[in-house]
Amino acid sequence: MMQATQERKTGVYLCGGCGIAEAVKLDTLEAVASKEYKVPTCRRHEFLCSDDGVKMIKADVAAGSVNQVVIGACSPRVNAERFQFDDTQVIRANLREQVAWCQPPGTDDTAMLAADQMRMAITEARKSSLPARHEGGPYSERILVVGGGVSGLTAAREAALSGHDVVLVEQSDQLGGHARRWSKRMPQRPPYAAPQDNDIDGLIAAVEADPRIELRRNCRVVKTAGGPGKFAITLSQDGAEHEVAIGAVVVATGWRPYDPNKLGHLGYGVSPDVVTSLALEDMLAKGSLKRNSDSRPAQNVAFVQCAGSRDPNHLPYCSSICCGVSIKQALQIREADPDSSVYVLYEELRTPGVAEEFYRAAQRAGVIFVKGSVKGVGADLTVTIDDALLGEEVPLAGLDLVVLATGMVPNSAGMIDGAQEQPAVPAADIDPMSPIAVAGYAAAPPPAPPRPPATQISVAGVPLLNLQYRQGPHLPILADGFADSHFICFPYETRRSGIYTCGPVRRPMDMAESAEDATGAVLKAIQAIRSVSEGRGLHPRSGDLSFPKIGLNTCTKCRRCSVECPFGAIDESPEGFPVVNASRCRRCGTCMGACPVRTISFDNYSVDMLTSMIKAVEVPDEDEEKPRVLVLACQNDAYPALDMAGIGRARMNAYVRTIPVRCMGSVSMLCISEAMSSGYDGVLLMGCKSGDDYQCHFVKGSAMAQERLAKVGETLKSMALEKERVQNIEVSIADAHKLPKILDDYLAVIDRIGLSPLKGFG
Amino acid sequence: MPGQAVESQVILVVGGGIAGITAAVEAAETGYDVVLLEKTASLGGRVAQLNRYFPKLCHPTCGLEINFQRLRGNARIKVFTMATLAGLSGARGRYKASVAVSPRHVNANCTACGDCAKASQTQVPNPFNYGMDKVSAAYLPHPMAYPMRYVVAPQVIGTPEADAIRAACKYGAIDLDEQPKTFELAVGAVIWAVGWQPYDAGKIQSYGYGRVANVITNVEMERLASPGGPTQGRIVRLSDGREAKRVALIQCAGSRDYNHLAYCSRICCLGSLKHAAYLREQYADAQVDIYYIDIRAHDKLESFYRKIKADPQVRFIKSKPASISAGENSDPILHGEDTLTRELYDRPYDLIVLATGMEPSAHGVTPALKLSTDDYGFVVPEIDEEAGIFAAGVAAGPLDVSMSVQSATAATLRAIRAVRTNGAAAHKGQA
Amino acid sequence: MRTIAAAPAGSRTYDLNFARWVYQNVDGGDRLSLCMQCGMCSGSCPIGTAMDHGPRKLFMMIRAGMKEAVLTSDTIWNCTQCYNCVVRCPRQIPVTNILQGLATVAVREGYAPEQPTAKFAKAFWFSVKHFGRTDERLVTAFFYFSFGLVEGIKRGLANLPIALRMIKAGRMHLGAPHRAKGAADLRAIIAKAEEIEKRERAQGAQQ
Structure with a gap:
């Protein structure tokens, strides 16, 4: 193995295939290696990636005459698996895609380019070595799950079933979160047409009975230090603080309903019979659908969709679940009382996927869907709708109950009991309200809609994990208030390594999706523990063994590295020196780019x-x-x-x-x-x-x-x-x-x- | 799990699209051996054929590149292309999978130098561009193909041209005699990620796809807008090369329809919003009309809808168009009722794009897989850990990319658990 | 562009009773609740321009409880029963049957006294019921004079040239209307059907 202390024995291998030999004289390239750089071993092959070519390199490695291989052939993006040799650093000079295939053959310029490719590769070899893995154990395999709702319970159960010890922290005295309030849930099984039994009690019981799960109710995370594999997390429970060693964290803090007091324009407050979806759910769970005002049975019910959601003055996003929830509740009302009249007032009805059948089931059951915007709700519960399909304003009178389908607000920060809402946490890197920022949008981009005041998209409260990181205690959030995630290709990746968010704190989602999301987050948590304990980097440079080393003797304590690290991997010592937390590091090298005195480096970079x-x-x-x-x-x-x-x-x-x-x-x-x-x-x-x-x-x-x-x-x-x-x-x-x-x-x-x-x- | 010896810890992933790739790399990076089967000549599936993703309008190849880097560097993953699962017997921890491989006629010696393509005269429809253009009978599936290896189309096998193709290869990579073959693998668990196919727009009789010029589908639009597409990314009409500036995008072309796909395909609304952005990016004077029943821009994607809606040159017309007829100058004419104004329209367009939905790839799952499907063909979300077979991605329902990745990651955890030798008690649950 | 301006007269409050009644009593009405207002039916209608509302909007009006506007609408009368809408409806609603059913209701409840299509239907029915076939003179005479004596003569005269040409071409004959073979049996069948319908309606009303 080539380590910094060992004698470097570089071998250069040139391939003449795929047009390389036609484009440049291999003799010149060989001369660069053997004459300019005095590389002792220099061989060529007309088909280097063939078994025969690879065998040639392997023989040198096996003989001990080469412990570092420079390959002058195709791009490093291909044949990586062919050119892999035990404990041997491989460096690639791209002579094919970026020389032979894009330059005219046989010209001086092509020859100069190829020679420079070789010079750069050989120099890279001289200035780097096979990275030595970071040794930082012992590592914990225990997983902390924050939040005891559907997502958190599922995460805890999945992790435990997978053989990991779990600490499940729930800030209230009860498990189940909002799901406990649902009398029924949306259907997940064919024919997807009827509300399904809520199986949350079964999940709670399974978690409670699981010996691997350490359950802590009335508990909060007050401090998180360390990094993946070795988090030191302080919990506060019943006035006492405990520290636990944790390998990875799953944040499943869920959501809270949008504050209906802000929905006066939809009638909240004009009558006690204007209620939220959750309040209705409580009535349905009790099995008695009565008006708050006079306890008369509520027979005529209207649901107002998007109560707060899809409204730049309230929640700019769609809360995803409200259409399904209202349909479920409407069906329950229709089933309980065949003489009931139920209306769903919507602008866009969103029952994606197989949930379309749930929509049809409600229609079949006689629920009336009216597309239009609600203009007002009177004290007598008359709802005026601008019916888009009839093209006129129509009053809806004689209602007993108006239900506001309020949206989801992510709990991306914890609430302090009785405390004032606090200003937004920083680090909102994506602006959901910004105009299209596509490169080269031919016309002037459409004007941006008015941006809501920061308070409306802010996440209030205390940091969920209170990270003891140089970059602050909060998990980064996006501008819409949801926890940060790389939300298309790699939805689990956050900017805080080893900490995975799942469920509605990440994106509005229903119970089934939350459970699925939690299961995936657990896989990532297990993977993180395994990777860091082997010294390997996490996504996207998964498996990378290199990590930044800081030469403190030349460090000027300028703090640029610790400030600029996108992942909060570098803290500062009390003396102001940077401290790299290798298991948090994603190996991007931003610290290296930031350092004005070039004292941060990787073994191979x-x-x-x-x-x-x-x-x-x-x-x-x-x-x-x-x-x-x-x-x-x-x-x-x-x-x-x-x-x-x-x-x-x-x-x-x-x-x-x-x-x-x-x-x-x-x-x-x-x-x-x-x-x-x-x-x-x-x-x-x-x-x-x-x-x-x-x-x-x-x-x-x-x-x-x-x-x-x-x-x-x-x-x-x-x-x-x-x-x-x-x-x-x-x-x-x-x-x-x-x-x-x-x-x-x-x-x-x-x-x-x-x-x-x-x-x-x- | 009690009573079952795990003889193989290998996880078999069937399907090399985004769900399958995700499952493979996530499992391998957690320390498990994976065999990944892909039916076509390259990994990437449908996402490789997309020009960009909503809502960021970034390129799917960007994420694929990272995934390919992860694959390349991981010795735990073995990839078989042109391969399907032909049979499965046994039980969790000791399945025998029978893998059928169709001939690529190009072996592992291939360096992707392209000499074979130069020797080929026959042009065959390019599957990557949905047949909208042609490629040589010896071709690289696409510039980011993984593995980076050519294919010889079956059309030329047995002809003198095939011999010329073989002769042109310096590396002995052309194998004209390759026969379909089957081999057996011992695996412990299976992830079923076979994905989807676009609904056949020709079945929507009144929309005239295939009959009326310049009526295309949304997946074709993706290729048309892509720099690697048949027009190098210029959104023009294939009939006469004219710039497509007046464009109608038709939602629910097949979806939410008892006569076709009864479910909502989830992604098409966002896809069309993206198409509106493509057009507006390309032509300052483009006029885009989106015909819809409901715009289903769920969760954060609502902001993408709002952005496009703020563009005065994109109109949203609440109407499920009735029919398309051929007009003058090869302009397709769209007929229907605007439900908000009661106007009956007959509007000519340069191009009409049908936002066709997703149909699960395997109608009727291999019985040996022990997975049951609903009436639509999606795998029912009943998780049977004891069987050790799990659906991921669109095989399990109409999902977008991000949800497919979630689904695949969750399936990976279940599969890993199924092959753990010191496994915990099995439980049956619901996704 | 073809624009239909007419809107139902006057706003009213939503009233589900009418919709429920339609769902239960009109042929095909049980599927009507599935309508998602996509517009496929109205857009597919070859004579959509000759309808005040078109089926899609009519269905929304039913939900809104606009009974009078629905039963006086010409949409239910102008349907030519081409079944384009039925074939294409994504929710497989038998639009044509429902329009037909609504027409029956409109006649029964007296909403269509001046509706020409209703009058024509009555004339047509008269001829079929009594002769087992349509007799051109009988149907047209019945139809024309249903508008009153003066109007009947006026319409008859206006169409006289056509009648003469039809006679010349052998498409219309003079003399007594031909009776179809088995017309008496047909009458008996119709009488039985009417009796059954009456009984069923009486039972339905009781439920």
């Missing part, structure tokens, strides 16, 4: 490595009139796009030298100044989309890069260089077809302002 690679490129003298431009490309999106341009055999600019980076956030501005002083004519950062609809896998890498870049102007000025030489562009993985032009346009800019005056000084 560092500023030194990047700048050395940059300097390894041979920059032609000014009189050769061959510009050199450095492209630092995001490994996850821009780099694959460059590959796909090659796969499509697009002709790419030959003056570009590309280095893939873990994330734009990992790019130190020192890389840029090094490049400029080495005589490059420009630097192009190719990162992902930033902003509201950001596409950065590490949340804010490209945003960080932009911010840092804004300050590079000064540096360039001091070097007497034009600021256009350094640019940042956002590239998506689907932009392969745009890349040739993007690069040519950029080179045209360089051409216009002229070659760098700093050539030859580097």
